[in-house]
Amino acid sequence: MRQRVLFFDLARCVAAIAVIAIHALAPYRYQFGVIPFNEWFTAISVNSISRWAVPVFILISGALMLSDKRPFEFKYYVKRRLGKVLLPFLIWSIFYAYLSGWSGYGFDANSAKETLIAGLDHATYYHLGFFYYFIPLYFVIPFLQVFVRRYDDRTLYALTALWLITSTLFLFRIDGLWSQQMWLYSGLLPLGYILYQKVPLTKQVIGFFVLIGVSALAVTIYQVVSLSVEANEYTYGRWLSYKTLNTVCAASMIFMLCRYYGEGLSAKTNKVVGFISTHSLGIYILHPLFLWPMKELGWGQGHPAWSIPLWIVVSGGGALLLSWLVSRSKKTAWLLP
Numbered sequence: 563m564r565q566r567v568l569f570f571d572l573a574r575c576v577a578a579i580a581v582i583a584i585h586a587l588a589p590y591r592y593q594f595g596v597i598p599f600n601e602w603f604t605a606i607s608v609n610s611i612s613r614w615a616v617p618v619f620i621l622i623s624g625a626l627m628l629s630d631k632r633p634f635e636f637k638y639y640v641k642r643r644l645g646k647v648l649l650p651f652l653i654w655s656i657f658y659a660y661l662s663g664w665s666g667y668g669f670d671a672n673s674a675k676e677t678l679i680a681g682l683d684h685a686t687y688y689h690l691g692f693f694y695y696f697i698p699l700y701f702v703i704p705f706l707q708v709f710v711r712r713y714d715d716r717t718l719y720a721l722t723a724l725w726l727i728t729s730t731l732f733l734f735r736i737d738g739l740w741s742q743q744m745w746l747y748s749g750l751l752p753l754g755y756i757l758y759q760k761v762p763l764t765k766q767v768i769g770f771f772v773l774i775g776v777s778a779l780a781v782t783i784y785q786v787v788s789l790s791v792e793a794n795e796y797t798y799g800r801w802l803s804y805k806t807l808n809t810v811c812a813a814s815m816i817f818m819l820c821r822y823y824g825e826g827l828s829a830k831t832n833k834v835v836g837f838i839s840t841h842s843l844g845i846y847i848l849h850p851l852f853l854w855p856m857k858e859l860g861w862g863q864g865h866p867a868w869s870i871p872l873w874i875v876v877s878g879g880g881a882l883l884l885s886w887l888v889s890r891s892k893k894t895a896w897l898l899p
Contacts (some may be wrong), residue, residue: 571824573816582874584609586874590602590605590606606783624754629759661850662677689849695747725749728740747805757821761818763822838882848880852876
């Protein structure tokens with residue numbers, strides 16, 4: 563049995579919180595010119611500095627799975643890795659298609675049916691889009707495991723550097739074969755492995771990652787606000803994409819900060835962080851249930867400086883509790899692996 567790496571728990575916790583923040587601020591995004599500028603700016607700033615959440619989850623997967631030296635077993639991989647995520651995804655897609663039919667005006671069966679049918683192409687609910695690019699990565703990981711074992715570090719670094727160049731090209735809308743979603747997401751896997759296994763954990767290194775991460779966040783806020791002001795409406799180009807260099811830099815900073823501080827937390831803190839981390843996927847899947855009243859009933863009112871944190875606590879806490887309750891029975895625990 564492998565020893566638990568504590569900093570992964572911390573990374574999952576902060577990533578889960580950031581995901582909820584992105585979804586909690588949604589009602590404010592397109593209110594440019596409708597609400598006071600300082601309120602819109604607050605919400606957009608939170609949005610701009612939280613986009614690293616999903617990439618951090620993928621970095622963790624890359625760090626863990628590419629570090630696994632055990633022989634590849636197809637049946638085990640399909641059942642315990644892919645199947646563990648795929649089946650719950652299908653079940654929750656059906657459930658959220660049903661939920662999508664509900665609004666403050668009641669239930670629209672036709673809308674729910676259309677959403678379910680459209681689920682073959684895109685997510686039945688806004689947060690499930692994550693699985694449409696995360697699940698395909700399970701087909702890439704075995705090949706990357708072979709790559710890491712067969713080739714030396716220089717080859718791995720060259721591949722990752724090439725990917726970073728293409729993520730930069732994608733950011734500035736220079737498209738080509740490298741703009742494929744699978745390629746742009748896949749690069750986070752070896753990057754996670756490199757950040758975990760190859761990068762030394764010193765103050766100087768952490769300082770470097772903080773510098774590039776904070777700079778990326780500042781530039782992202784500036785670009786999103788500038789583009790929106792110029793267009794006189796909310797717009798962001800590709801600056802809020804999960805697949806661009808600015809987001810990769812921010813995600814790398816968060817990953818390294820968690821790695822630096824995550825192993826030194828107190829026993830009590832680790833217990834709390836570990837509990838939240840255990841249910842991080844459950845929180846991800848369930849938190850929209852508790853955001854539904856805010857979005858559909860118009861409860862998301864007030865200055866985002868306090869409204870967003872409030873809904874993070876409400877939806878995150880509710881999702882954590884519900885995930886824990888589901889996990890207590892073997893009959894339902896598989897729904898939230």
